[in-house]
Amino acid sequence: xxxxxxxxxxxxxxxxxxxxxxxxxxxxxxxxxxxxxxxxxxxxxxxxxxxxxxxxxxxxxxxxxxxxxxxxxxxxxxxxxxxxxxxxxxxxxxxxxxxxxxxxxxxxxxxxxxxxxxxxxxxxxxxxxxxxxxxxxxxxxxxxxxxxxxxxxxxxxxxxxxxxxxxxxxxxxxxxxx
Amino acid sequence: xxxxxxxxxxxxxxxxxxxxxxxxxxxxxxxxxxxxxxxxxxxxxxxxxxxxxxxxxxxxxxxxxxxxxxxxxxxxxxxxxxxxxxxxxxxxxxxxxxxxxxxxxxxxxxxxxxxxxxxxxxxxxxxxxxxxxxxxxxxxxxxxxxxxxxxxxxxxxxxxxxxxxxxxxxxxxxxxxx
Numbered sequence: 001x002x003x004x005x006x007x008x009x010x011x012x013x014x015x016x017x018x019x020x021x022x023x024x025x026x027x028x029x030x031x032x033x034x035x036x037x038x039x040x041x042x043x044x045x046x047x048x049x050x051x052x053x054x055x056x057x058x059x060x061x062x063x064x065x066x067x068x069x070x071x072x073x074x075x076x077x078x079x080x081x082x083x084x085x086x087x088x089x090x091x092x093x094x095x096x097x098x099x100x101x102x103x104x105x106x107x108x109x110x111x112x113x114x115x116x117x118x119x120x121x122x123x124x125x126x127x128x129x130x131x132x133x134x135x136x137x138x139x140x141x142x143x144x145x146x147x148x149x150x151x152x153x154x155x156x157x158x159x160x161x162x163x164x165x166x167x168x169x170x171x172x173x174x175x176x177x178x
Numbered sequence: 179x180x181x182x183x184x185x186x187x188x189x190x191x192x193x194x195x196x197x198x199x200x201x202x203x204x205x206x207x208x209x210x211x212x213x214x215x216x217x218x219x220x221x222x223x224x225x226x227x228x229x230x231x232x233x234x235x236x237x238x239x240x241x242x243x244x245x246x247x248x249x250x251x252x253x254x255x256x257x258x259x260x261x262x263x264x265x266x267x268x269x270x271x272x273x274x275x276x277x278x279x280x281x282x283x284x285x286x287x288x289x290x291x292x293x294x295x296x297x298x299x300x301x302x303x304x305x306x307x308x309x310x311x312x313x314x315x316x317x318x319x320x321x322x323x324x325x326x327x328x329x330x331x332x333x334x335x336x337x338x339x340x341x342x343x344x345x346x347x348x349x350x351x352x353x354x355x356x
Contacts, residue, residue, distance in 0.1 A: 003240035003247060003318040014191045014199060016215040019293055021192060021199050026242055034316045037194040038243045039217055041293070062181035063291040064204055065216045069181060070291055077292075107336040109344060112289040112296055113241040113248055114255075115197055115219070120341075138212045140181040156352050158285040163298075166287060166345035173351070174334050 003029055005036070018042070018077060019116075041118035045088040046075035048168040049098055049125045050178055054148045057128075058165070059095050061141035071144065071154065072162040075120065084121040092125055096143050097133035100125035106171040111163060122168045124177045148178065181207055183214070196220070196255060197294075219296035223266040224253035226346040227276055227303045228356055232326045235306075236343070237273050239319035249322065249332065250340040253298065262299040270303060274321050275311035278303035284349040289341060300346045302355045326356065 009025035024036040049057040058071045076091035078084055085105070092098055106122040135141060146154065154160040155169070172178040187203035202214040227235040236249045254269035256262055263283070270276055284300040313319060324332065332338040333347070350356040 003238075005240055005242045007242075014201075014215075016201065017213055019215050019217070021217075023192075023194065024242070028316055029318050030315075032316065035195055036242045037192075037197050039197070039199075039293070040243075044292075060181075062183055063288070064183045064185075064202070064214045065218075065293060065295045066288055066291050066297075070288065072291075108339060109341045110241070110244055110248065110339050111341045112294065113244050113250075113340060114222075115217070115243060116290065116294075117243045118290055119244075137208075138206055138210065140207050152352055155349065161286060161288050162291060163287045163289045163341040163345045166348040167341045170344040170348040170351075171333065173348075174330055 008033065037115060039116040041116055042078055042080070043084070043119045043121070044075055044077045045084050045091055045121045045123065046073050046164045046168055047088050047092045047103070047123045047125050048073050048172055048178070049092060049096065049100065049128055051128050054178070055145050056148065056151045057096055057098065058144045058146060059141045060144050061139070070162050071160050071165070073165045073168055075164060088121070088123045093131070094134050094136065095141060097131045098125070098128045099131065100128050102127040104175070104177065106168070106175055109164065109167045120164050122164070122171055124172050124175065126177065186211065215293055217294040219294055220256050220258070221262070221297045221299070222253055222255045223262050223269055223299045223301065224251050224342045224346055225266050225270045225281070225301045225303050226251050226350055226356070227270065227274065227278065227306055229306050232356070233323050234326065234329045235274055235276065236322045236324060237319045238322055248340050249338050249343070251343045251346055253342060266299070266301045271309070272312050272314065273319060275309040276303070276306045277309065278306050280305040282353070282355065284346070284353055287342065287345045298342050300342070300349055302350050302353065304355065
């Protein structure tokens, strides 16, 4: 079956630092017209760091759009021209100070395909070594180490509510890395 | 530790059908100023339907922002004034024709807290009964029934890449419903 929607009109609404916003008109499979607002994003990576005892490293940071602090796996947006593997290595180092000589790519996830093209590339990182973190100057976060049992409890108690963190956990379980 | 960012300026960029876009200035914990673009969304629900044999029901639909069809659990945005439970019942019925007399709320997830306030409320639906689907007139989708093994294989082969679907799976595993 072909449900493809055909672009008939495109209007630039906004060019921001990270996101751009466009308003489209599309032709639906039934020939009718519909509006589609799209938030374009450069893409991001997220890294699930697991140590030799099965502990998981999270970062706790304030998220302005939802006005609260979240627990998330280390993550960040891909810089222009950067490969997602490079980005994963960089973000893990910047946010937690850690390096890994065993990073495995678990695939990309679409965070909100109804209105955005954002993809987050998920890695699991093992064989960790520890150094000094170096977050961006406008980035404020703390690193939190939890056992696998604590991590699961935080999910069931809705203390972990971040979709990329939950998605990475699902992928790591299936991959067998956790 | 308090990483809160204080709003100092707010500009409305766009009011769309579903999303609104705002550009803020915030004061960081170090006193400096930073820009924050925020996409405001009314919130949504997603329902993981599991039958008595452990089969899972997905919908396949075209997603214009990423120009491809995705497999996702049934989902949709909350109408104005609607409770998320009502919305879950409605969307399950509209998209798949199914009803459930055992719907359990597994909590909310933030899909992309870096630039949006979208929350998706996740349900697992069991004891399913089957009727006729009635999608919105601008909604084109097909329902796909998969075994749990097929579902897991689709994740490991990156045929399921939707974050809410992966997150719902993680939550359902921990809840014990799958």
